[in-house]
Amino acid sequence: MTIEMSSTETIIGREEIDDFEAILSVVGTEESDGRHVVHSDYDTIFTWDYEKGARPKLNKLYEKAKKAQWNGETDLPWDTDVDQERLVVENAEANGGFGAGFDLSGTPVEKWSEKEWIRFGVESQNWTLSQFLHGEQGALVCTAKIVESVPWIDAKYYAATQVMDEARHVEVFGKYLDDKLSGHYPINAHLRMLLDDIIADSRWDMTYLGMQIMVEGLALAAFGFMAQMTGDPLLKQLLRYVMADEARHVAFGVLSLQEYYQGLNASELRERQEFAFEAAVRMRDRFLQQEVWDRMGIDPKAIVPVVQQAPERGQFQALLFSKIVPNCRKLGLLDAADGWLRTKFTELGVIEFETWEDTSEEYDTFASVPQAQAAS
Ligand SMILES: [Fe+2]
């Protein structure tokens, strides 16, 4: 049975945040006309204060972004041969073999041969890169909205460079999927609901919180994880370039919201905390790869809870929050409104990351394109 959860239904209201039955009941669909329409009412703001550099940190970010542009067509080694099956086998060997670390007895995959595991690995690559692609389009759309809705000229300037960055990211992930991998997946339902919520909200700072802090904070960690794991030099380089951009984008969110949140009261901050927490849960839920199990002919409800119990899996998920939690802390969101978000992140098992480095300055340490080229 397919249950479509409306994007206004809150996760905070869900009785149990680890209710896999509920999570897996929400399945992704793609409209037959190939378009997904989200309605949004928001103010487009002109400013007559054109003073460039009134916000020096945003101005510095903008100047850096202008120099860090790269060309997705010509700066990447697209002639690299990508053998998906070989990559899957090498990755499994490096991690102790297929299914290592999981107790799969009694599950539908207990008797899987190497052939099925390889197919699963290939599908998993297709799925992961497809979700990256959809997330990048979300960033493209959100950042164009920020150009219109943010009231500060330095932020409009910076956001305009990010629109170009995101167009390039959609382009390179799309090209990698088409030229090097073997299939596309529709957007995961949890990711789609999250992007819908971010786009539909009329408040400009919620676009930043949802996209720059939550989605891009997670993307920065996930791309870093994949860049480390993949044996494909093309994907490694592609991700390294994208990450240098993403680090600036997350810093853009932190620097902008830091100023804005100083003017908000406790109940307004509590709304931001709830929004951040819902986004965190939706992002965690999107990593269950339910569509891949489905395509393999396995009922996700029979396998996902088992896979989720493996300790390595928990570590991977927690790592995804390694950027989000310190950035929420930097914004004062953990402890505002009686520490509501601190309590929630503790329940989610990710509070330990609060003391990791935040991204407001860290972006400078990510290699720019010329540096990355020199290192490769
Ligand atoms: Fe991006």
Ligand SMILES: [Fe+2]
């Ligand atoms: Fe981005």
